[in-house]
Amino acid sequence: MQIPFGLLSDRFGRKKIIIIGLILFSAGSVVAAVSTTIYGVLLGRAIQGGGAIAAAIMALVADLTQEVHRTKAMATIGASIGVSFGVAITLGPLIAGYVGVSGIFWLTGVLAILAILVVLFIVPNPKKSIVHRDTELVPNQIFKVLKNPDLLRLDYGIFILHLCLTASFVVLPLLIRDAGLAAESHWKIYLPVLVTSMAVIVPFVIIAEKNRKMKRVFFGAITTLMLANLGLFKFFDDLYGLIGFLWLFFCGFNLLEATLPSLISKTAPGDLKGTAMGAYSSSQFMGAFVGGASGGWLYGELGAEAVFLFCAIATGTWSLVALFMKAPKHLANMLLSLENISEEGNAEFTDKLLNIVGVEEVTPHFEEKVAYLKVDSQRLQKESLQQLINEWSIN
Numbered sequence: 501m502q503i504p505f506g507l508l509s510d511r512f513g514r515k516k517i518i519i520i521g522l523i524l525f526s527a528g529s530v531v532a533a534v535s536t537t538i539y540g541v542l543l544g545r546a547i548q549g550g551g552a553i554a555a556a557i558m559a560l561v562a563d564l565t566q567e568v569h570r571t572k573a574m575a576t577i578g579a580s581i582g583v584s585f586g587v588a589i590t591l592g593p594l595i596a597g598y599v600g601v602s603g604i605f606w607l608t609g610v611l612a613i614l615a616i617l618v619v620l621f622i623v624p625n626p627k628k629s630i631v632h633r634d635t636e637l638v639p640n641q642i643f644k645v646l647k648n649p650d651l652l653r654l655d656y657g658i659f660i661l662h663l664c665l666t667a668s669f670v671v672l673p674l675l676i677r678d679a680g681l682a683a684e685s686h687w688k689i690y691l692p693v694l695v696t697s698m699a700v701i702v703p704f705v706i707i708a709e710k711n712r713k714m715k716r717v718f719f720g721a722i723t724t725l726m727l728a729n730l731g732l733f734k735f736f737d738d739l740y741g742l743i744g745f746l747w748l749f750f751c752g753f754n755l756l757e758a759t760l761p762s763l764i765s766k767t768a769p770g771d772l773k774g775t776a777m778g779a780y781s782s783s784q785f786m787g788a789f790v791g792g793a794s795g796g797w798l799y800g801e802l803g804a805e806a807v808f809l810f811c812a813i814a815t816g817t818w819s820l821v822a823l824f825m826k827a828p829k830h831l832a833n834m835l836l837s838l839e840n841i842s843e844e845g846n847a848e849f850t851d852k853l854l855n856i857v858g859v860e861e862v863t864p865h866f867e868e869k870v871a872y873l874k875v876d877s878q879r880l881q882k883e884s885l886q887q888l889i890n891e892w893s894i895n
Contacts, residue, residue: 502785503637503778506555510631514560518619521553522612529609533602544605551612554781555637558774562635563626570835574635578761582754586698590691593673597684633771633865634835634872637778645776650767653825654760655783657722660818661756662787664729664811667795671736671804672746679739689743697750705758714766715827718759722822725752726815733808766828770872771863773833831860834873838866840893849892856888857881 501521509517525548532544558574565573596604631638645651677683708717728749735741761777768776798806841849846866853862853873858880864871 501550502552502555502781505553506559506637506778507639509556509559510629510636514556514563514626514629515619515623517556518553518560519616521551521556522616522619524548524551526551526609526612526616529605529612533605533609548608555778558635558777559629559632560623560626562632563629564624566837570634582757586694590687590694593683593686593690630868632774633868634773634833635777636774638775641772641775642779645768645772645779648767648776650826651764651776651779653821654763654767655780656821657756657818658760658780659783659787659790660814661725661753661760662784663791663794663814664725665753666788666791667798667807667811668729668732668749668791670792670795671799671807672732672742675736675742675804676739679737679742681739689746693743693747693750694754697747697754700751701755701758704755708759709762709830712830714759714763714830715825717755718763719819719822721752721755721759722815722819723752724748725756726812726819728752729808729812729815733805733812736804736808763828765833766831769863770833770835770861770874771865773872829860829874830876831874832877834875836871836873836889838864838869838871841869841889849888852888853885856884859885 505517505521528544528547528549528551530544531547532541535541535544558577561573561577562570592604595607599607633641673683673686676686676689681689704717704721708714728745728751731745731748732742735745761780764776764780765773794810795807798810836853846864850862850864850871853859853871858876858878859873860876861874862871863873
């Protein structure tokens with residue numbers, strides 16, 4: 501429902517679709533909470549998954565932010581997703597120890613209701629809703645994205661990354677429990693593992709972005725993930741081995757989770773970014789599905805070690821795919837409002853933009869009153885850009 505809800509929000513309004521999605525999520529939580537069989541839980545989870553509103557939320561954020569602030573707003577949302585994952589995986593076992601699994605579902609249902617109240621009474625109403633090519637999927641651009649080999653490599657990467665995550669966590673809680681640590685105490689492993697692994701990756705993110713070593717850091721993170729899976733395969737029945745290689749796993753995972761969206765942003769043309777992110781997100785969700793299904797089947801048929809060997813092989817294929825990717829250009833996306841720019845001489849205005857040092861690509865959409873720029877932030881002459889805008893502005 502991710503893509504359909506995003507498109508429906510263009511027609512019927514962002515908030516309506518977001519609230520419908522949250523109602524679905526809350527309803528699914530209730531179904532799972534009151535279920536007494538695994539099939540009821542599965543049904544509840546399926547209904548929860550139907551409330552897929554990330555695309556509609558991104559579109560609402562785009563409606564509510566000016567072009568110059570949109571990148572920061574999207575980065576904040578991405579950071580909140582990462583933080584929520586860390587909080588959930590840490591607190592989940594602790595809360596379940598007090599209220600059980602059904603209590604977790606009741607809690608998520610209540611949180612969804614609270615989110616509806618936030619959307620209704622705190623989030624502002626946008627003055628107008630339009631299609632934002634940098635944040636939304638545009639249907640007629642899908643084939644352009646799917647024909648781009650560099651974007652397809654990144655889509656394959658996020659597919660494998662979340663395949664490994666989900667497959668591993670089918671068995672990891674069981675292995676940690678069997679190694680002697682009760683489920684309600686698993687947070688004692690997850691919390692330090694997540695916090696320290698996040699701290700470790702910060703220098704590598706800086707090296708990748710500031711020192712422009714993105715491909716090297718990216719490939720190194722994939723290799724780290726593969727080594728972690730091999731280590732878990734070897735030491736799956738040892739508590740300290742599990743902890744050590746789980747930490748290594750999250751070092752690679754967190755670094756890849758941080759760099760993959762950046763690579764998508766750098767690789768996709770400015771006006772294809774939203775569509776590229778749509779394909780990327782769909783690949784992520786499909787990876788989680790395949791990982792959960794294959795991880796469960798392998799565990800049942802061949803044991804836990806087979807799950808980690810499968811993940812190591814999958815990561816190995818990703819390393820081969822990534823080996824032949826082009827080193828990304830370190831270009832940032834910039835949105836330029838054309839609201840006050842005269843439409844006379846559009847081609848000349850575009851040419852003048854390209855003549856500014858640091859502006860590498862310009863894709864204008866005068867009918868949408870916006871231009872999508874790819875710029876080298878370290879070289880961009882911002883004063884020249886502002887001067888040009890002032891010269892062409894309608895008095």
